[in-house]
Amino acid sequence: MTATARGEIVLSAGAVASPVILERSGIGRPDILKVRGVEPLVALPGVGENLQDHLQIRPIYRVSGIRTLNGDYKNLFHRAMMGFDYALRRRGPLTMAPSQMGAFVRSSPEYETANIEFHFQPLSLDNWGDGLHPFEAFTASVCNLRPTSRGSLHLAGPDATAQPDIRPNYLSTEDDRRVAVESLKWARRIVSQPAMAPYRPAEYKPGAHVASDEDLLVAAGDLGTTIFHPVGTARMGPDGDERAVVDGRLRVRGVSGLRVVDASVMPTITSGNTNSPTIMIAEKGSAMILEDARAAG
Numbered sequence: 098m099t100a101t102a103r104g105e106i107v108l109s110a111g112a113v114a115s116p117v118i119l120e121r122s123g124i125g126r127p128d129i130l131k132v133r134g135v136e137p138l139v140a141l142p143g144v145g146e147n148l149q150d151h152l153q154i155r156p157i158y159r160v161s162g163i164r165t166l167n168g169d170y171k172n173l174f175h176r177a178m179m180g181f182d183y184a185l186r187r188r189g190p191l192t193m194a195p196s197q198m199g200a201f202v203r204s205s206p207e208y209e210t211a212n213i214e215f216h217f218q219p220l221s222l223d224n225w226g227d228g229l230h231p232f233e234a235f236t237a238s239v240c241n242l243r244p245t246s247r248g249s250l251h252l253a254g255p256d257a258t259a260q261p262d263i264r265p266n267y268l269s270t271e272d273d274r275r276v277a278v279e280s281l282k283w284a285r286r287i288v289s290q291p292a293m294a295p296y297r298p299a300e301y302k303p304g305a306h307v308a309s310d311e312d313l314l315v316a317a318g319d320l321g322t323t324i325f326h327p328v329g330t331a332r333m334g335p336d337g338d339e340r341a342v343v344d345g346r347l348r349v350r351g352v353s354g355l356r357v358v359d360a361s362v363m364p365t366i367t368s369g370n371t372n373s374p375t376i377m378i379a380e381k382g383s384a385m386i387l388e389d390a391r392a393a394g
Contacts, residue, residue, distance in 0.1 A: 105354045105386060109379070112327040112361040113250060116145040117261045119331065119342075120252045124352065134255045139351040143340035147332050148248035149366040151214075151240040152267045153324035154277060154317050156284045157221040158298040159234045166190060166220040170229040195220060196238065200287075201369075204241075204279040213280050214369065215239050215287070216324075221301070225322065234301060237288060239280040240324050242368040245270040250330060265327075268318060277317035278310050326371045331361035346385050347378075358382035 108115050119125055123138030125145060130137045169175040169190065182189035195218045201211035221234035248266035253259040268274050281303070288298045299305075303316035331349075334341025342349060343362050349355040360375045367374045 102354065104390070105356060107382075107386070108349075108355065108357045109359045111359050112148070112330045113261060113263070115357055115359055115361045116250060116330040116342075117252045119144050119349070119357075121255065121257065124349065125251075129251050133252055135252070139349075141342050141350060143332060143334075143342045145251045145330055146247075146249050146340065147329040147364075148250055148263075148265060148327060149244060149246075149329045149363075150248075150265055150267070151242065151324045151326045151366065152244065152265075152273075152277070152321045153216075153238050153240045154280055155236050155238045155302070155320045155322065156281060156300065157230075157234055157236050157302040158288055159232055159301050160296040160298050161233065163233065163296050165233045165235055167229045167231070168233050170220070171231055201242075202283055204276050204283060210368070212242050212368070213239055213276065213283065214242055215284070230301075237284040238324075239284055241273060241276045241280065242366075244276075244366065245272045247329075250327075265323070267321060268314075274314055274317075277321075278313045281313050281317060326360075326366065328360040328363040328366050328371060331357045332364045333362045334364060346389070347382050356382065356386065 108118060110118055116125070119141075120130060120133070121135060123130065123136055124141055125137070125139075126142045127137035127140050129145070169179060179189050179191055183191035196216035197219060198215075198217040200215040200217075202213050202215065203211055204213045216238040218236040218238060221230045221236050222228065223230075244267075246266050246269040248264050250261050250263040253262045268277060285300070287293075288300075302320060303313070307313055307316050331342040332340065333343050333345065333347065335345070343357050344350060347356045347358055347362055349357060358379055360371055360378065362378060363371075363374070
């Protein structure tokens with residue numbers, strides 16, 4: 098089946114799916130496409146490259162003398178009451194995101210502005226999708242806001258159902274490794290403040306026995322997960338930039354009538370959550386589409 102558009106086609110599938118759709122359409126690095134069984138039609142070597150994300154390192158602290166969502170989760174009565182509270186009064190834990198407090202910090206004095214962000218969560222678990230721990234605890238999640246590591250993602254083959262080959266390359270630069278260690282030290286500094294003393298926080302992960310910078314770096318890798326902020330895989334750039342996938346008006350280079358409007362066009366990840374910047378890209382992109390349509394008559 099063939100579908101034909103009279104106007105423009107707008108690709109807005111996100112920083113993971115958009116480059117894969119481009120590649121499946123024959124737009125991308127010819128060497129990658131050929132190996133994956135796709136005929137190259139438009140050579141754009143930047144498609145699927147420049148992957149950036151905020152690596153989330155998740156130290157966990159057990160506490161005493163205070164309830165967390167861990168306790169509510171294991172208690173069936175409390176879980177039921179949370180449901181009733183939400184259904185009847187639209188309040189309680191079910192009205193909030195897991196991260197209920199944030200903080201921006203400079204990991205070291207060499208940075209002029211904050212370069213790490215904390216998301217404090219009144220819960221803990223080993224892995225996403227697992228149940229919460231059977232003890233009271235909180236997570237002091239921390240991420241590097243300006244990572245210098247760069248990864249890639251590409252289609253695994255011509256089969257549309259195949260999962261992409263994603264290689265984030267977290268902690269692949271010395272800067273990122275240093276900030277990761279400093280982030281864990283900052284978490285310990287915050288938790289050791291007098292205001293926390295009544296709750297007797299005890300480090301569950303990585304554990305107080307992890308002390309050297311080398312061991313903290315290993316722990317950062319073990320505790321690190323995506324914070325779901327992938328960007329940059331179809332980045333915007335000026336004329337002459339061979340790695341730029343779209344121009345300043347988000348038009349795919351070498352293809353008429355096609356734009357990418359999502360977080361994949363960011364040349365560099367933002368120093369904070371990517372939701373609002375992505376909304377801004379959508380607003381700006383829609384305005385440019387309307388402007389160009391009016392100009393074309």
